[in-house]
Amino acid sequence: MKSVCSVKCINENNVNSVRTKMLKDSVYSDISDIFKVLGDKTRLKILFALSKKELCVCDLCSLLNMEQSAISHQLRLLRNLKLVKCRKDGKIVYYSLYDNHIMNLIKMGVLHNGE
Amino acid sequence: MKSVCSVKCINENNVNSVRTKMLKDSVYSDISDIFKVLGDKTRLKILFALSKKELCVCDLCSLLNMEQSAISHQLRLLRNLKLVKCRKDGKIVYYSLYDNHIMNLIKMGVLHNGE
DNA sequence: TTTATATATGAATAATTATTCATGTGTTCA
DNA sequence: TGAACACATGAATAATTATTCATATATAAA
Numbered sequence: 001m002k003s004v005c006s007v008k009c010i011n012e013n014n015v016n017s018v019r020t021k022m023l024k025d026s027v028y029s030d031i032s033d034i035f036k037v038l039g040d041k042t043r044l045k046i047l048f049a050l051s052k053k054e055l056c057v058c059d060l061c062s063l064l065n066m067e068q069s070a071i072s073h074q075l076r077l078l079r080n081l082k083l084v085k086c087r088k089d090g091k092i093v094y095y096s097l098y099d100n101h102i103m104n105l106i107k108m109g110v111l112h113n114g115e
Numbered sequence: 116m117k118s119v120c121s122v123k124c125i126n127e128n129n130v131n132s133v134r135t136k137m138l139k140d141s142v143y144s145d146i147s148d149i150f151k152v153l154g155d156k157t158r159l160k161i162l163f164a165l166s167k168k169e170l171c172v173c174d175l176c177s178l179l180n181m182e183q184s185a186i187s188h189q190l191r192l193l194r195n196l197k198l199v200k201c202r203k204d205g206k207i208v209y210y211s212l213y214d215n216h217i218m219n220l221i222k223m224g225v226l227h228n229g230e
Numbered sequence: 231t232t233t234a235t236a237t238a239t240g241a242a243t244a245a246t247t248a249t250t251c252a253t254g255t256g257t258t259c260a
Numbered sequence: 261t262g263a264a265c266a267c268a269t270g271a272a273t274a275a276t277t278a279t280t281c282a283t284a285t286a287t288a289a290a
Contacts, residue, residue, distance in 0.1 A: 010171075010173050010174055010177050011170070011171065011174055014168050014169075014170060014174060015170070015174045015177055015178050017167070017168065018164050018167045018168050018170065018174075018178060019178060021167050022160070022163065022164065022178075023163070023225075027225070027228070028156045028159045028160050028163070029156055030228050031153075031159060031221070031224040031225060031228050032153065032154050032155055032156045032158075032159050033154075034224050034227055034228060035150045035151075035152075035153035035154040035159075035224055036150075036151075036154030036155075036247095037150075037154075038146075038147065038150035038154070039147050039148075039150040039151030039152075039153070039154040040147055040151075040247090040248080041143045041144055041147045042248080042249095043147075044143045044146060044147050044150075045137070045143050048137065048138070048143070049133050049137065052132070052133045052136050053129050053132065053133050054129075055126070055129060055130070055133065056125075056126065056266080056267090057266070057267060057268090058125050058266065058267085059125055059126055059129060059130045059133075062125050062130050063130050063133060063134060063137075066249090067249075067250070067251095068266080068267070068268095069249075069250065069251080069252095069267090069268085069269085070248075070249050070250075071267095072267060072268055072269080073248075073249075073250095073268090073269080074248085074249095075267095075268095076268075076269080088256095088257095088267095090257060090258065090266090091256070091257045091258065091265065091266045091267075092257095092266065092267085093266075093267060093268090101227065101230075102227075104223065104227070105220075105223055105224065105227055106146070108219065108220055108223050109146040109149055109150055109220065110142070110146060112149055112216065112217070112219070112220055113142070113145050113146050113149060115216070151277095155277090155278080157278080157279095171236080171237090172236070172237060172238090173236065173237085181279090182279075182280070182281095183236080183237070183238095184237090184238085184239085184279075184280065184281080184282095185278075185279050185280075186237095187237060187238055187239075188238090188239080188278075188279075188280095189278085189279095190237095190238095191238075191239080203237095203286095203287095205236090205286095205287060205288065206235065206236045206237075206286065206287040206288065207235095207236065207237085207287095208236075208237060208238090
């Protein structure tokens, strides 16, 4: 990391004051990870759809008009993050939201958008 | 786009029911774009820092320990999205939040994380 | 009016992430 | 038991995005 800033250009007081107020670095990682999940059209659609009704992989493919593999990969990601859960019924796997938690965030996004 | 799903695997009723409830495609794009902005550690830190105090580019470099160019590029992005604004004072450019709007979303992210 | 400095920016590169392709697993049904 | 199907998954590829590098612009100060 190169030093790009001579000391005199900085409002040291302000920087120090803000620095004490910053959160732990890992917090920003964690939070940006949450937002990253929602920062993808496909995943947003999946979550939104599942908030309406439990659906199987095939339903989602049909609804979003996407390849099964692409959907499955995204579902795995969402599963790992405990945003969705699944239950097996024979060879069909039904997905639903893990809980309603994430929908609050999405709704906030809709709100933010609608202004 | 290849058809991956034979019709019989689909719960057609469910899919149709959900389909009528889906939002316009562009809405998902818009919303995911908002979340995408917040899905980056650097930008989150910048926004968080600016929510505490107006800071110049150099301050931000120092605070985040990052190259000026990287910071400037991100600031341009945030400016274009009207999330931050700037004012010039001589050769120094001070950035601040455009409004508090975006902080609501970030706070929701913090909340979501803290559970 | 030359020199230094703060910032901006286009282009190149690096890093990350979504999607596809090929194939595997498990279940149903003939 | 084997053929068809729903889904999962590793690896390859495509697409996107962050960062760096080189350099430009604008202002201030000498």
